[in-house]
Amino acid sequence: MADETRTTSAEGSTGAGERPERSSERPPDRGGDRNRGPRPGGPGGREGGRKYFRRKKVCKFCVEKIDAIDYKDYRLLGQFVSIESGKIVPRRLTGVCTPHQRRLSTAIKLARNIALLPFSGRAS
Amino acid sequence: MNRTYELMFIVRPDMPEEEQDKLISTLETAVTSSGGSVHKVERMGKRRLAYTVRKFHDGVYILLTVEGSGPLVHELERRLRVTEPVIKFLTVRIDEAQKRLDKIKKLREAKRKAPPAPAPAETGGETAAVTA
Numbered sequence: 001m002a003d004e005t006r007t008t009s010a011e012g013s014t015g016a017g018e019r020p021e022r023s024s025e026r027p028p029d030r031g032g033d034r035n036r037g038p039r040p041g042g043p044g045g046r047e048g049g050r051k052y053f054r055r056k057k058v059c060k061f062c063v064e065k066i067d068a069i070d071y072k073d074y075r076l077l078g079q080f081v082s083i084e085s086g087k088i089v090p091r092r093l094t095g096v097c098t099p100h101q102r103r104l105s106t107a108i109k110l111a112r113n114i115a116l117l118p119f120s121g122r123a124s
Numbered sequence: 125m126n127r128t129y130e131l132m133f134i135v136r137p138d139m140p141e142e143e144q145d146k147l148i149s150t151l152e153t154a155v156t157s158s159g160g161s162v163h164k165v166e167r168m169g170k171r172r173l174a175y176t177v178r179k180f181h182d183g184v185y186i187l188l189t190v191e192g193s194g195p196l197v198h199e200l201e202r203r204l205r206v207t208e209p210v211i212k213f214l215t216v217r218i219d220e221a222q223k224r225l226d227k228i229k230k231l232r233e234a235k236r237k238a239p240p241a242p243a244p245a246e247t248g249g250e251t252a253a254v255t256a
Contacts, residue, residue, distance in 0.1 A: 067228055068221060072132075072187075114132055114214045115183070118174040 057095025069103045071110035074117055080104055086118045128191050133204055133213035134183035137170055160192025178211045
C-alpha cells in the first residue's frame with residue numbers, strides 16, 4: 001500500500017503538488033517514516049530510493065511516442081530486460097508507464113517464445 | 125471475416141535455399157487456395173538463437189504476413205508442425221493492433237491540422253481544474 005502511493009506520487013506532476021500538503025506535519029521524515037512502517041523489507045527493497053524520490057524518470061515510449069511495441073525488435077526489448085538473469089525489469093526502475101509496461105511485457109514474452117530473447121540467463 | 129496474422133517460424137540452419145523457397149511456396153498456395161492472401165514474405169536470415177532449440181544454436185528466421193480466416197491459420201500451423209526442418213513457429217494476430225494504431229495516427233493528424241482549436245479549450249479546462 002505504501003509502495004503504491006509512493007510510486008503514483010513520483011509519476012505525475014499533479015502528484016508532486018499533492019505531496020507537500022499531505023505530509024506537511026513532518027516533511028523531512030517522509031521517506032524514513034514509510035521505511036520504518038509496517039514493511040520490514042522497505043530499505044532493502046528500495047534500490048536507490050532514499051528519503052526523497054529520485055529524479056523523475058519519464059516513460060521512454062511516451063516521450064518518443066512509440067505506440068506499437070514490436071516483439072521482433074529485440075534490441076529495444078533487450079533494454080528492459082536484466083542483463084544478468086534475463087528477467088523483465090520492474091517499471092519503478094525503468095520509469096515506464098503502466099500501459100506501456102503491460103505491452104512491453106507481452107512483447108518480451110512473445111520474443112522469448114520465438115527464441116529472440118532468453119528465458120533466463122545472459123543473452124549470448 | 126478477414127484477419128491479419130503474422131507467422132514467424134525458424135528453420136534449421138543447414139536447410140538449403142531452394143528447400144526454403146519450396147516450403148514458402150507450399151504455404152503460399154495453401155493460403156491462396158483457402159481464400160486468403162499473402163501480404164509479404166520476409167527472410168530475416170540466420171540468427172543465433174537465445175537458447176537451444178532441438179539441439180540447434182542457430183536458425184533461419186522467416187516471417188509471413190497473411191490475411192485470412194482462423195481455420196486457415198490452423199491449417200498452416202499443422203503444416204509447419206509436420207514439416208521436419210521447421211523447429212519453432214509463432215502466430216500473432218495483428219489486425220486489432222493495426223486498427224488501434226491507425227486510429228491513434230488519425231487522431232494525431234487531426235490534432236496537428238487544428239492547433240488553434242484545442243488551445244482556448246485547454247486554458248478553459250485548466251482554470252476550471254484550479255477552481256475545483
